[in-house]
Every structure is written in C-alpha cells, then in structure tokens.
Amino acid sequence: MSLINVTNLTFAYDGSYDNIFENVSFQLDTDWKLGFTGRNGRGKTTFLHLLLGKYEYSGSISAHVSFEYFPFHVADKEKNTLDVISDIYSDYQLWEIMRELSLLKVADDVLYRPFSSLSNGEQTKVMLAALFLKEHSFLLIDEPTNHLDMEARQLVSEYLSTKRGFILVSHDRAFLDNCVDHILSINKTNIEVQKGNFSDWWENKQRQDHYELAENEKLRKDIKRLSEAAKRTSNWSHEVEKTKNGTRNSGSKVDKGYIGHKAAKMMKRSKSIEQRQQAAIEDKSQLLRNVESSEELKISPLAYHKNQLVELEHVTVDYSGKKAATDISFTVEQGERVALTGKNGSGKSSILKLICGQDLHYTGTLRRGSQLKISYVSQDTSHLQGNLTDYARNHGIDESLFKAILRKLDFSRIQFEKDIASFSGGQKKKVLIAKSLCEKAHLYIWDEPLNFIDIISRMQIEELLLEYAPTMLFVEHDREFGHNIATKVIEL
Structure with missing residues (x-):
C-alpha cells in the first residue's frame, strides 16, 4: 500500500x-x-x-x-x-x-x-x-x-x-x-x-443535495438580510462623511476636524462590518456549491397516422461483403421503445442504418411507413466541427432551443464559443442528442447514444423518454438504461 x-x-x-x-x-x-x-x-x-x-x-x-x-x-x-x-x-x-x-x-x-x-x-x-x-x-x-x-x-x-x-x-x-x-x-x-x-455515492449525493436544497430558502433570506445590512452600513458611513462638507439641519457651522475624525472611525467600523457581512454571504452561498443542474428536458414527438411504423420480415443485411445481420424479423409500433440487443458484430447498427434509408444491400422484406419522419443519432461523432450556431442552421433546427437543451445538459456558455471539434467525447454526443430532441419526428432511432455521456445526463435523458414516451428504436449497452427504457427487446 x-x-x-x-x-x-x-x-x-x-x-x-x-x-x-x-x-x-x-x-x-x-x-x-x-x-x-x-x-x-x-x-x-x-x-x-x-x-x-x-x-x-x-x-x-x-x-x-x-x-x-x-x-x-x-x-x-x-x-x-x-x-x-x-x-x-x-x-x-x-x-x-x-x-x-x-x-x-x-x-x-x-x-x-x-x-x-x-x-x-x-x-x-x-x-x-x-x-x-x-x-x-x-x-x-x-x-x-x-x-x-x-x-x-x-x-x-x-x-x-x-x-x-x-x-x-x-x-x-x-x-x-x-x-x-x-x-x-x-x-x-x-x-x-x-x-x-457508485450507488452508495449517489445515495450520499442525493441526501446532501436534498439537504442543501431544503436549506436554500432559508439561505436566500439570510443572504438578502445580510446584503441589506451591508448596504445600510455603507450608506450610514457615507452620510456621516457628507456632513464634513456642509451644514447640518440647523444651518450652523460644523467642526470638520471632529466630524472627519468621527467619520473615519465610523468608516473603518463600517468597512469591518461590511467585510464580515460579505464573508458571511459568501460562506452561506458556498453551501449550495455542488448541487448539480439537471433540469427537465422536453421533446415533441409526432403521432403517426398508422399504428405500425416499421416491419422487417426475414431481413439479412450484407455489409462490406459479409452478412452483418441474418434472418431478422420484428415490428416497431406507435409508442414502443424497442431495444436491439446482441453481441458486437451481430448487425445491430446495420439494421438501424437500413431502416433510416441508407443504401445497404439486403434480402427479405422491409416495410417503412410512408412519409415517416425519422430522427437518427449515430455512433460516430468524428464529423462534428464548426460552431454551434452554424450547426443548428445547417440542420434546420431552432438555435435557441438547441442551446437551451445543451445548457440543461451542463454545457457552460463558454462552450458555445468553441469549435465542436474541440469538445470532449461526451459533449459531442450531447450535440447529436440535442439535435435529435429539437427534431419533430415519428420515430427516434438512436445508435449507442450514451457512449461517453455522464451519468447525471443519462438520468435526465431517461426521465425525458419515460415522460414523453416517443416511439423509439435504439441500441444501448448500458444495462440500467435498457432496463428502465425498453418496452420491447429484440435480441439479434
């Protein structure tokens, strides 16, 4: 050791x-x-x-x-x-x-x-x-x-x-x-x-956060009271100082030496009180320092005019000269959140790309609803570059909504000024997810969306999907996420 x-x-x-x-x-x-x-x-x-x-x-x-x-x-x-x-x-x-x-x-x-x-x-x-x-x-x-x-x-x-x-x-x-x-x-x-x-740590963190949030209102009042007291003290010393340069109510002359000495003493005392009050304000503010922001996210899924959105019958996909998925049959219906599972190399991503309309060679039958709008999150983030404003414009999404979602996913405003290519792996994935959440779609297809994404953001995304129940087809190896979100599991 x-x-x-x-x-x-x-x-x-x-x-x-x-x-x-x-x-x-x-x-x-x-x-x-x-x-x-x-x-x-x-x-x-x-x-x-x-x-x-x-x-x-x-x-x-x-x-x-x-x-x-x-x-x-x-x-x-x-x-x-x-x-x-x-x-x-x-x-x-x-x-x-x-x-x-x-x-x-x-x-x-x-x-x-x-x-x-x-x-x-x-x-x-x-x-x-x-x-x-x-x-x-x-x-x-x-x-x-x-x-x-x-x-x-x-x-x-x-x-x-x-x-x-x-x-x-x-x-x-x-x-x-x-x-x-x-x-x-x-x-x-x-x-x-x-x-x-992790579960022990998370339980302790929630307990600490709940304590801090319960104290929040009391702290707000204390901080407000201390701030007002500091302001009064400052005003009080300035008022005394002003009497050096004029007459008081009666119009009689003032002893500037005496007033100056008194004002200096009061100014020194007021500064000392002000410093103590400011220290108390900062000390109380520190109690809220580690409560993480995890505001609720929103999504606007579109309702499709038919119950069945996608159907595969005995589909086999050839990818780079090899069979990536063999004899696959399943349906995706309105309101379902379908998880595709299976070992690496079993063809999960190939199936998602095929449904999204990518030109892959396959046999069998694929039926995709007419005028079906799909929002796709890919595994790959290597193509991301440029600034967020241009990215939103190029993809036809609302810039304000896009950035608001990223703020809720713990992006700082400084991050908005940087090139996306310099973002961490998790931040790049959040860009793709935020884009998808801005898109009005009948079907959301997400391919390993949580790679690199922090745990608190994963929980935010889970809460969103459970509340708004969009129709989804997804691949994700996070056991907790799959268990909490999937309404149907298709194993390849």
Whole structure:
C-alpha cells in the first residue's frame, strides 16, 4: 500500500482563460478500486494525463507507483497480438497472459492473429490483461466500456472486481457498482473521495443535495438580510462623511476636524462590518456549491397516422461483403421503445442504418411507413466541427432551443464559443442528442447514444423518454438504461 497525494493542484490548457482544476487537494490509496465520475468536460481524462506527467501544472502530485494508461496506444495493429503484448510488457510469462485471457473468456488463438483482426471487445480485454501483469503499477482505465456489448461489460466488470490498484472512468452505473470500492468524483467546485460503490455515492449525493436544497430558502433570506445590512452600513458611513462638507439641519457651522475624525472611525467600523457581512454571504452561498443542474428536458414527438411504423420480415443485411445481420424479423409500433440487443458484430447498427434509408444491400422484406419522419443519432461523432450556431442552421433546427437543451445538459456558455471539434467525447454526443430532441419526428432511432455521456445526463435523458414516451428504436449497452427504457427487446 502507498499513497497518491494531490496538493493545491491548479491547471488550465494553454490559451484557455478558465481553469479546469483550481487548488484541489485529496489523497488516494493505491490499493483502492476507484470509480471516477463527473459530468462531461469536468476534466476526468485531463486528470489522468496529469498523473502521467503529460502537462505542466501548479501544485504537486506525489506517488510511489508508476502509472499505466488504458487504452494503450498500438502503433502497428498488423503485428501479432503476442508482439503487441510484448510492446506493453516485455517481461511477461506466457502462462500468465493465458491465465488472464482465460478469466476474460478470450480464446488463446488470438495471440497468434494480427491485433487488427480482433474485435474491439477482444482488443480491450487483451490490453487490460497485459497491463494488469505489470507489478507495482497503478492503472488509469479510461472508459473501457465504449466498445463492449452488455455480456462483455459484465465479464470485464467481474474481472476488475478481482483486481486492485486502479482508477476507472466509466458512466455505466451497473458496471461501476460491480467492481469499485471507492468513488472519486469531480463536482462543480471540488474533487472528493468517498468509500463505497457508485450507488452508495449517489445515495450520499442525493441526501446532501436534498439537504442543501431544503436549506436554500432559508439561505436566500439570510443572504438578502445580510446584503441589506451591508448596504445600510455603507450608506450610514457615507452620510456621516457628507456632513464634513456642509451644514447640518440647523444651518450652523460644523467642526470638520471632529466630524472627519468621527467619520473615519465610523468608516473603518463600517468597512469591518461590511467585510464580515460579505464573508458571511459568501460562506452561506458556498453551501449550495455542488448541487448539480439537471433540469427537465422536453421533446415533441409526432403521432403517426398508422399504428405500425416499421416491419422487417426475414431481413439479412450484407455489409462490406459479409452478412452483418441474418434472418431478422420484428415490428416497431406507435409508442414502443424497442431495444436491439446482441453481441458486437451481430448487425445491430446495420439494421438501424437500413431502416433510416441508407443504401445497404439486403434480402427479405422491409416495410417503412410512408412519409415517416425519422430522427437518427449515430455512433460516430468524428464529423462534428464548426460552431454551434452554424450547426443548428445547417440542420434546420431552432438555435435557441438547441442551446437551451445543451445548457440543461451542463454545457457552460463558454462552450458555445468553441469549435465542436474541440469538445470532449461526451459533449459531442450531447450535440447529436440535442439535435435529435429539437427534431419533430415519428420515430427516434438512436445508435449507442450514451457512449461517453455522464451519468447525471443519462438520468435526465431517461426521465425525458419515460415522460414523453416517443416511439423509439435504439441500441444501448448500458444495462440500467435498457432496463428502465425498453418496452420491447429484440435480441439479434
């Protein structure tokens, strides 16, 4: 066991005028299994990079362990997997890596195949297995679930539950609950560490938020009273000062020396009182510092003139010369929220793209309602660039509504001035979701919409979908989200 001490850490990117961290201090134990949570853009990945020494910062970070980052950068993916593992950790024993892969249910033959031929899920498991072989290393695991289907997520979380000494960035509630024993959270104004899993932390946070909100009205009154008192004190000293330069009610001359001395004493006293009052105001305002904004979202789905919107009968999709989905049959009816599930590579995304009208080769029968309006959220965010105003104009959506939704999803106004290409992965995904929420559609088709999106925003989106009940077809590997939202599940 050793400690990682972070003291008075302050950091901002070059050219930026807003600090990501400001004088934060905390302590971590290298034996802990830490879940790392916080809203998008708060600096989770940035903090991991600071631990790795990638940026200059003020303050100090001291540790007696070496840090290893996941995902490991593979320069040549055409190498055999065994050679890639050697690049990660050259001092391994073959039996050790085979033991780890066995725990992750990865076949031994992947070791002798090009790394590029492995699925994203297999690549994730191989890298985790290799990194955990490094003794005296503390792993920084950055969002491993984004390329894992539901079954693989369960398997990897069980694997991580047997390990120790890591920070895990993930927004999947069930995944975190299964494998962490502490939570490191980036709040609005600080970073804090709590013992327990995500559900324990969330329960504590709700309790604290409810307490702060219950105190809110009382604090408002106290702050108003203190502000008025400070104003009266200031006015009082200024009135006395004014008597130096004129006559008082009777018109008699005044002793300017006496009045000046008295005014100075009163001014000094009033300034002291004012400072104490201002400190009290700031102290009381601080009590509300970490209540997260999670305002209700809205959507305006269109009602379709028929009950059935989409029907597939024995559909098989050919994608890049391979059968991506085979013999698929299901319907989507008015008011349903249909979840497509299945392992990676089973053709879920291909089915969604086909229904959206993309030109894919398929056999079987696809019936899509006439004049059906579809709003689509894709997995891919790499095409996003430019400013939000132009993006709204180019997609024919209301700019004010679009930005209002982003504000509710925890975008700061500073963010509106930046190029979308510079946004974090979660912020880019929120742009696509906000666009979809602005579109009036009969059917909302979302392909892994929650990748990179923070947990509080996921809960906001869940509440929206449950309240407004739009007709949906979606793919999402977040177990909690699927359980809460889906009215029908189609397994491929």
